[in-house]
Amino acid sequence: MENLKKALKNFFRGKYSREEYFSIQNEFDKEQADEDFLFELEQQWDAITDEPVEGFHKQTIWNSVSSKLEFRQSGTGKTVHFFALLQRAAAILFIPLAIGFLIYFYATNSTEQEAAWAEIICPPGVRTQFHLPDGSTGVLNSESTLKYAVNFNSNRIVHLQGEAYFEVVKDKKHPFDVVTGAITVQVLGTSFSVLAYPDQDREKVVLKTGSVRVLDDNNQAVASLLPDQQFVLEKTERKYFTERVNAAALVSWIDGKLVIQNERFEDLAVRLSRWYHVEIEIKDQKLKDYKYYGTFENESLDDVLRLIALTAPIKYKEVDRKKLADGTFSNRKIVLEIDERRMSDF
Amino acid sequence: MVKSRSEKELVDGLKQGDKKAFQSLFDQYAKRIFVFAKGYLKSNEEAEEVVQDVFIKVWNVREAINTELSFKSYLFKITFNRIREFFVKQSRENYYKHEILDYAIEFDNRTEESIDYKSLLDLVEKYIDQLPPRQKEIILLSKKKGIPSKEIAVLLDISSRTVEKHLSEALKQLKKELTEDHIAGLLFYHLFLDQKKK
Incomplete structure (x- = not known):
């Protein structure tokens, strides 16, 4: 009894022996807590004084309590719910003139299943910031869609097509799952990005902080990622691997930066075309394998092309836009090819 | 000036769904829970989570609270149970x-x-x-x-x-x-x- 009292005191102040540690662990492990143990603990609880404490942020904790209890979402009924969610879905567009944040809800009348979904759609050439009802946030990349059930707080599953970066709020009781179809990423609380465009063979998961698990389409765990690791799945071959990467660089797109690190021109072209919503054609096979480094921040497509042409042996031209039958013009199209005259300079 | 309410009044208010009363109780006890949880879990993050969970639970079961018993002692029990869950998990992880x-x-x-x-x-x-x-x-x-x-x-x-x-x-x-x-x-x-x- 006296020993236990001393052990509790020592443990509480953070200096304890191995024997003391295990005696306390043993008490906590008991299914039904020991009376004496509870008594000593409550004594300790009562003795806590009102001194300032480091790391205690009352307001922050209160905010998350009241948001989890949905205090701010006063009233009930469908309409209120709709607007409350709409308000939370703030959109920031990185590229001027781009308009196209869209969120909509639809409810089917199926009797058994929870049927209301929210969908965030990011149009081509833009990035969209999103806020989920549980407080998690993130950024959706060009031409991507995120879908989640309206009862999200108790059911943290999002369906992703395209690329998204997530900063997930920790909630041990409710795991956070990102489902792409080919893989599921299971999360506790962490920041990471997932790339899964239906028309691209490779799906990728990059972990910035924390830890995530990747499951295949049979819900079998195939990888556990540590920070600065990337999981890559080749869909057609059904092959996957994990590699070490610079996660900060790979997710820098969320800040409007286009970071290219030793990337093949062919892959670079895919990224540029999504980023700027243009069509890009590479004329020479040789150029497709040419590797390129570069970082662009909020540059226009014309500036980026000019800079690439300065730092690599290429030239580019823009194809004249055709007037289509319905009176609109075709999408911009850029053709890249090797500049043979400058080949020797590089 | 707002007349300060006794703890008994606050708990009564809480039972009836008074959010102000709930917040006053939070103001009064959040730090105690935090300090106690931190002493056993040694982590600010987890101590914060304990405070959150305890108050969410208190709100959700508010109607069943017995106002005749000590509220402080009641909070202790909820806090202990939550800390215990975290502690067991931590010891497994460690x-x-x-x-x-x-x-x-x-x-x-x-x-x-x-x-x-x-x-x-x-x-x-x-x-x-x-x-x-x-x-x-x-x-x-x-x-x-x-x-x-x-x-x-x-x-x-x-x-x-x-x-x-x-x-x-x-x-x-x-x-x-x-x-x-x-x-x-x-x-x-x-x-x-x-x-x-x-």
């Missing part, structure tokens, strides 16, 4: 550190009682962190996450034999460092003796 210490150090009665175990646990963590990246990655996957060597081999695309080799190298290194640092680990013993002399 199991590998005890395991490594057990491997590296031969504890006897004296060391059981006198080594500052908290510092020793921190030390293991620090030394693991200082291992070469590959060894660190593999020892964490194996010991912390309990993934079998064969699966680690697949995960990292190397042979099982290489995994085993990294693992034994890592353990050997940890054992070496931990013995060298035995003296630092004994600090608690000396402090303890000094206190008694006074």
Whole structure:
């Protein structure tokens, strides 16, 4: 009894022996807590004084309590719910003139299943910031869609097509799952990005902080990622691997930066075309394998092309836009090819 | 001026769904819960989570609260249960550190009682962190996450034999460092003796 009292005191102040540690662990492990143990603990609880404490942020904790209890979402009924969610879905567009944040809800009348979904759609050439009802946030990349059930707080599953970066709020009781179809990423609380465009063979998961698990389409765990690791799945071959990467660089797109690190021109072209919503054609096979480094921040497509042409042996031209039958013009199209005259300079 | 309400009035208000009363109780007890939880969980983040969970629970079961009993004592029980869950989880997650210490150090009665175990646990963590990246990655996957060597081999695309080799190298290194640092680990013993002399 006296020993236990001393052990509790020592443990509480953070200096304890191995024997003391295990005696306390043993008490906590008991299914039904020991009376004496509870008594000593409550004594300790009562003795806590009102001194300032480091790391205690009352307001922050209160905010998350009241948001989890949905205090701010006063009233009930469908309409209120709709607007409350709409308000939370703030959109920031990185590229001027781009308009196209869209969120909509639809409810089917199926009797058994929870049927209301929210969908965030990011149009081509833009990035969209999103806020989920549980407080998690993130950024959706060009031409991507995120879908989640309206009862999200108790059911943290999002369906992703395209690329998204997530900063997930920790909630041990409710795991956070990102489902792409080919893989599921299971999360506790962490920041990471997932790339899964239906028309691209490779799906990728990059972990910035924390830890995530990747499951295949049979819900079998195939990888556990540590920070600065990337999981890559080749869909057609059904092959996957994990590699070490610079996660900060790979997710820098969320800040409007286009970071290219030793990337093949062919892959670079895919990224540029999504980023700027243009069509890009590479004329020479040789150029497709040419590797390129570069970082662009909020540059226009014309500036980026000019800079690439300065730092690599290429030239580019823009194809004249055709007037289509319905009176609109075709999408911009850029053709890249090797500049043979400058080949020797590089 | 707003007349301050007694705790009994606040709990009555809470029972009827008065959010102001709920917030006053939060203001009054959040810090106590935080300090208590932090004492046992040693983490600001988890202590914060305990405070959140306790108040969410209090709100959700507010109608069943017995106003005749001490509210403080009632909060203690909820807080204890939540801390217990976290503690058990933590000790499961930290199991590998005890395991490594057990491997590296031969504890006897004296060391059981006198080594500052908290510092020793921190030390293991620090030394693991200082291992070469590959060894660190593999020892964490194996010991912390309990993934079998064969699966680690697949995960990292190397042979099982290489995994085993990294693992034994890592353990050997940890054992070496931990013995060298035995003296630092004994600090608690000396402090303890000094206190008694006074």
